[in-house]
Amino acid sequence: xxxxxxxxxxxxxxxxxxxxxxxxxxxxxRTFEVVVGAILTQQTRWDxxxxxxxxxxxxNLLSLEALSMVDDKELSKLIKPSxxxxxxxxxxKLLSKNIIKDFGNFENFKQSVSREWLLSxxxxxxxxxxxxxxxxxxxxxxVVDAYTAKLLKKFDYEFEEYDELREWMExxxxxxxxxIYEVYKEKKxxxxxxxxxHGKIVEFGKDKR
DNA sequence: GGCCAGGTGTAAA
DNA sequence: TTTACACATGGC
Numbered sequence: 001x002x003x004x005x006x007x008x009x010x011x012x013x014x015x016x017x018x019x020x021x022x023x024x025x026x027x028x029x030r031t032f033e034v035v036v037g038a039i040l041t042q043q044t045r046w047d048x049x050x051x052x053x054x055x056x057x058x059x060n061l062l063s064l065e066a067l068s069m070v071d072d073k074e075l076s077k078l079i080k081p082s083x084x085x086x087x088x089x090x091x092x093k094l095l096s097k098n099i100i101k102d103f104g105n106f107e108n109f110k111q112s113v114s115r116e117w118l119l120s121x122x123x124x125x126x127x128x129x130x131x132x133x134x135x136x137x138x139x140x141x142x143v144v145d146a147y148t149a150k151l152l153k154k155f156d157y158e159f160e161e162y163d164e165l166r167e168w169m170e171x172x173x174x175x176x177x178x179x180i181y182e183v184y185k186e187k188k189x190x191x192x193x194x195x196x197x198h199g200k201i202v203e204f205g206k207d208k209r
Numbered sequence: 210g211g212c213c214a215g216g217t218g219t220a221a222a
Numbered sequence: 223t224t225t226a227c228a229c230a231t232g233g234c
Contacts, residue, residue, distance in 0.1 A: 026215095042216040048232070049215085083214085083231040091217090125217050145215055202215055209214085 004172025005179060007151065008197055012183055016200040024192060025199030026135035032064050032106045034136035035099075038128040039092055040082045051081040064106050068096035091123030110137045126162050134195050142169045142194040147205030173197065 011017075022029050026037070033053065040049045055078040056062040061070055075089040082088065098121060103109035118129035126144075133139040144166045149159065159165035173180065173193060181187050188196075 037215090039216095041214090043214060043229085044216090044231080045214050045233075081231065084216090084229045085231080087217085087229055123217065127216065131215080143215090147215070198215095205215080 002172075003175060004169045005176035006172075007155070007169075007201075008173070008176075008180065008183075011197075011200040011204055014204070016203055017196060020196065020199070024135055024138075024195040026131070026195070029135045029195070030110075030138060031136070033062065035095070035106075035132055036062065036067070036092060038131045038136070039088055039095070039123055040079060042084070042088070042123075042128065044083045048081045048083065052079040055079065055081075064096050064099060067092055068100050088123070091121075095121050095123065113137060115141075130166070134191065134198070138189075138191045140190045140194065142166055142173070143198045144169065145198075145202070147202050148198070150205060151201055169197075170194070 017025070021027055024030070026034055027050075028034065036056070037049055037053065040052050053062065056067075059074075059078055061067060061075070061078065067075070070093060072089055072093065075093060076085045079085050079088055079092075099106070099109050102117070103112065113133075115129055115133060118124050118132060119126065124132070130141050130143045133141040134143050144162055148165065148169070152158070152165070159168065173190075177190075177193075180193055184193075
């Protein structure tokens with residue numbers, strides 16, 4: 001294997017993600033829900049996250065403003081299905097408060113937040129921060145997760161660092177944009193290519209477990 | 210019944 | 223810098 005385009009082709013040939021639930025794969029991408037989902041999905045299956053998100057929606061709490069003011073115990077209770085609920089509740093509320101404090105609203109956050117700002121928040125590590133950047137803010141960032149590392153290991157590629165792996169994935173895509181446009185039969189944005197590629201890897205990983 | 214999921218923070222060596 | 227552990231529910 002030369003670069004990450006081999007992985008792209010491998011998954012493409014297996015027919016992954018012909019139909020997407022969202023243009024960027026993550027449900028309700030480009031909205032505040034991505035921020036909430038990024039925390040809720042940590043070390044948890046997505047179907048549990050969906051339950052928690054539905055609980056929040058039903059309680060009219062799935063918004064930046066509402067989450068910044070919600071009662072801690074109530075929030076914990078609503079997101080219980082997603083696990084680590086006390087920790088996640090605290091971090092979700094604090095993050096919502098900080099977004100309002102530093103950016104005012106989600107649209108402004110989306111335009112101007114940096115990776116450094118996200119990484120400085122309690123509860124956001126590299127994967128969650130990059131997920132928010134890629135799927136919430138439409139930035140040109142490739143998200144790396146446990147599925148990515150596992151899939152690459154299958155091809156005998158192992159990486160020490162998260163950022164090393166992320167850059168390797170991004171580089172392989174950047175070097176093969178013409179071929180990728182050919183596969184898609186159109187010039188998709190880099191953000192969309194990264195977003196869908198990571199989504200493919202996750203869907204493949206889920207099927208294999 | 211044990212292992213693990215679309216991780217992260219903290220503490221100790 | 224590395225390692226160990228806590229956080230917690232629910233599927234298989």
